[in-house]
Amino acid sequence: MEKVDCIVIGAGVVGLAVAAAIAKTGREVIVLEQHELIGSETSSRNSEVIHAGIYYPANSLKARFCVRGKQLLYAYCANRGVAHRRCGKVIVATNEAQRSTVEQYIGKAATNGVDDLYWVDAQQLARLEPEVVGIGGVVSPSTGIVDSHAFMLSLQGDLESSGGTLALACPVQSIAQQRGANVVHTQDFCVAADWVINSAGLRAPDLALDTPGAPRAYYAKGHYYAYSGRQPFSRLVYPVAESGGLGVHVTLDLAGQVKFGPDVRWQQGIEYSFDDSYKKQFVAAIRSYFPGVDESRLQPSYTGIRPKISGPTEDAADFMLHGPKHHGIPGRLNLLGIESPGLTASLAIAEATVELLG
Secondary structure (H helix, E strand, O other): OOEEEEEEEOOOHHHHHHHHHHHHOOOOEEEEOOOOOOOOOHHHOOOOEEOOOOOOOOOOHHHHHHHHHHHHHHHHHHHHOOOEEOOOEEEEEOOHHHHHHHHHHHHHHHHOOOOOOEEEEHHHHHHHOOOOOOOEEEEEOOOEEEOHHHHHHHHHHHHHHOOOEEEOOOOEEEEEEEOOEEEEEEOOOEEEEEEEEEOOHHHHHHHOOOOOOOOOOEEEEEEEEEEOOOOOOOOEEEOOOEOOEOOOEEEEOOOOOEEEEOOOEEEOOOOOOOOHHHHHHHHHHHHOOOOOOOHHHEEEEEEEEEEEOOOOOOOOOOOEEEOHHHHOOOOEEEEEOOOOOHHHHHHHHHHHHHHHHO
16 A cells, blocks of 8 residues: 555645645645545635634634734735735724624734724724725724635645645545554545545544544535625725624625625535525625615625534634644544634644644
8 A cells, every 4th residue: 555644635725735835844745635626615615815813712723823824825925926915804883882892803803913903983984985884993904815716726836846746536535544554545545644634624524533522514604696887895894793704794806896795504514505595684784884785786606615613503613723632543633623714824724734743
């Protein structure tokens, strides 16, 4: 049986970042991806936002990796010519009841090392975003957007230039311990490795079932609507965060196209159909801060699924780097619950993984 230093399962943005970082250390790395293209699920079905690090509990992995990852990602994109823009965002307080919540984001962000947020009143908000209505808001200048596909292609190039291998259309069926090594079974072959890094996103918890303490998977679908015609915003616009997500917000792509989303719809499995029956609720959520929204200009765009490890009645779980010190199995690392801000945090997660491998 062939044996390599490392196998990374999953060629989403985190898997590619991890594999490229490991390959750069001189280890032999193979990435196994079930789909025929890189980044086919969560990594290509999100808002493409570079998050600042505002919402996450102090000292959590989400906070630490988001703030560090943001710095690494901006530098990486600048050095490699990956399209991105530091467009900024505003979090809107639509009424007095929301003022204290939104103002608290300033202190919460500062605790996480993000000290550039500031409050604007209703008049200042109107000057920044004339179509947005609220009693005020918090501006985050370091929030941005990135061409996630170009970023992933660049990471693939880094992996391959360091001698790593990417195997597409290669779904992993199971992982087992045999003779002191971890053996990965696919439908066509088996390969052993000193280290197996499970970065399978939505399917990562299922591949971690044999490791003690691994959580179960939960799936929260989000719908995105595109907004046709003249684009009314120059930066990202967010409402107050809600359970399960950050609320139906304004996202921009690098061409200036506006999208609204995502909502939160819990479901039992991995299924991407677009349910347009929720449009009225979507419009109501948007109208709370953008009263001029024209419902006829909202067109169904796509859906994504958050790879959660906490359910709808639970507090949001932190990222989980579930390694030998947690489950006792040498050479196994599960990257679990890597939802937002996973894209932003990807290079920091890669950095931490290399450190864990020693």
